[in-house]
Amino acid sequence: MPSEVGPSSSLFLMQPTSQPSASGTLVGWTAQPGAAPIVKKTSRLEVPVDKYPTFNFVGRILGPRGNSLKRVEAQTGCRVLIRGRGSIKDAGKEEKMRDKPGFEHLNEPLHVIVEAELPANVVDAQLAQACEILQELLRPVADPDFPVWQCVSSVLDD
Numbered sequence: 001m002p003s004e005v006g007p008s009s010s011l012f013l014m015q016p017t018s019q020p021s022a023s024g025t026l027v028g029w030t031a032q033p034g035a036a037p038i039v040k041k042t043s044r045l046e047v048p049v050d051k052y053p054t055f056n057f058v059g060r061i062l063g064p065r066g067n068s069l070k071r072v073e074a075q076t077g078c079r080v081l082i083r084g085r086g087s088i089k090d091a092g093k094e095e096k097m098r099d100k101p102g103f104e105h106l107n108e109p110l111h112v113i114v115e116a117e118l119p120a121n122v123v124d125a126q127l128a129q130a131c132e133i134l135q136e137l138l139r140p141v142a143d144p145d146f147p148v149w150q151c152v153s154s155v156l157d158d
Helices: 057-062 066-074 091-096 125-135 148-158
Strands: 011-014 030-032 038-046 081-082 113-119
Touching: 038 066, 038 125, 057 066, 057 081, 066 081, 066 125, 113 125
Parallel strands: none
Antiparallel strands: 011 030, 038 113, 081 113
């Protein structure tokens, strides 16, 4: 009996199997025959903190209670990671963690990593959609080229 997982049921139909999956990601489940293979791709977006040093980019990406980030992830099926200097709220804790294993990204400028682990036929489109949404979020709202009515509508959409 197939069970649906994911945003598009036709792409993510999974079937139980008695053999564990070779990939190890979903033990005991295999993709539906004829489905596109799962591919993992990443994209890196630089945050323009040098150009706008006073703008709170991390807060803009996260949104109220993390809802903006959750919305991007839910709409696209991609995972969004905020990395680099300024990605940890507490500057003292960030300084302590800087040289520890797994926190090497703190030595780099602030950036966003978008990961997509989806079927090969949709991974590029979903990754591009996530990057497009995030590019809009990385544009400071005080920018004179960014109309105020768009700021109000984006607040109302959340």
